[in-house]
Amino acid sequence: MRKNIVAGNWKMNNDLSASKKLAKQVAKLVRKNKVKGTKVIIAPTSVNLERIAKLTRKSKVKVAAQNMHFAENGAYTGEISAQMLKSIDVKTVILGHSERREYFGEDDALLAKKVDAALANKIEVIFCFGEVLADRKAGNEEAVVGSQIKNALFHLEASAFKNIVLAYEPVWAIGTGETATPEQAQDMHAFIRKTLVDKYGAEVADNVSILYGGSVKPANAKEIFSKPDVDGGLIGGAALSADDFLAIVQAF
Ligand code: PEP
Numbered sequence: 001m002r003k004n005i006v007a008g009n010w011k012m013n014n015d016l017s018a019s020k021k022l023a024k025q026v027a028k029l030v031r032k033n034k035v036k037g038t039k040v041i042i043a044p045t046s047v048n049l050e051r052i053a054k055l056t057r058k059s060k061v062k063v064a065a066q067n068m069h070f071a072e073n074g075a076y077t078g079e080i081s082a083q084m085l086k087s088i089d090v091k092t093v094i095l096g097h098s099e100r101r102e103y104f105g106e107d108d109a110l111l112a113k114k115v116d117a118a119l120a121n122k123i124e125v126i127f128c129f130g131e132v133l134a135d136r137k138a139g140n141e142e143a144v145v146g147s148q149i150k151n152a153l154f155h156l157e158a159s160a161f162k163n164i165v166l167a168y169e170p171v172w173a174i175g176t177g178e179t180a181t182p183e184q185a186q187d188m189h190a191f192i193r194k195t196l197v198d199k200y201g202a203e204v205a206d207n208v209s210i211l212y213g214g215s216v217k218p219a220n221a222k223e224i225f226s227k228p229d230v231d232g233g234l235i236g237g238a239a240l241s242a243d244d245f246l247a248i249v250q251a252f
Contacts, residue, residue, distance in 0.1 A: 012045060094126045149166070235248055
């Protein structure tokens with residue numbers, strides 16, 4: 001059974017004290033509002049991961065990293081490995097975010113290696129992909145999304161998808177205030193699921209959670225999440241407010 005998931009990507013925001021404050025607020029609101037049936041994830045910056053993982057350990061809020069390297073260790077200045085995340089009890093990582101692709105040159109081949117490293121260390125992957133505006137304007141969005149998924153994930157065995165969450169994030173909707181319409185999100189999520197059916201069969205496809213990301217707010221979350229192939233959201237800006245984030249969690 002696929003899960004409903006709402007994950008907050010804090011990006012390069014919040015120093016230690018702000019991270020602790022926001023994590024505590026989110027954990028408290030999740031507890032007070034008796035959130036059930038939706039997995040809630042927050043992704044602080046890597047330097048604060050250990051503290052926030054400890055702080056939320058007894059809550060229902062899970063912690064994810066925003067990135068990791070594919071190598072186990074070695075001469076990769078500034079990087080962190082899957083094994084390092086595991087050692088501080090971080091069991092989920094976001095990979096392939098459009099900002100990593102755009103500003104840090106991450107491509108499908110590199111991401112395939114990162115996915116392999118995460119899964120080998122039993123770290124769940126939230127795998128992000130999505131088309132840029134020019135692709136959508138040219139009607140190429142399905143071709144682009146299909147190839148991002150195939151290139152980074154289709155070398156995997158079917159069983160690997162138990163530890164993979166997909167996040168469709170049209171790049172033109174990230175941080176722009178412009179959201180895909182619920183219908184656009186549903187159409188693409190249905191295409192993604194069909195792509196999985198064709199490769200791995202219906203059972204695998206039905207059990208993979210597919211999140212939508214791109215300017216999700218309390219005001220639009222309910223309609224987007226009501227679509228049958230949308231299993232939750234990856235939230236950027238609105239995840240920096242505990243109240244807004246909780247309202248999105250409660251949109252299910
Ligand atoms: C994101 O960065 O993954 C994202 C969806 O950001 P925002 O919600 O701010 O558009």
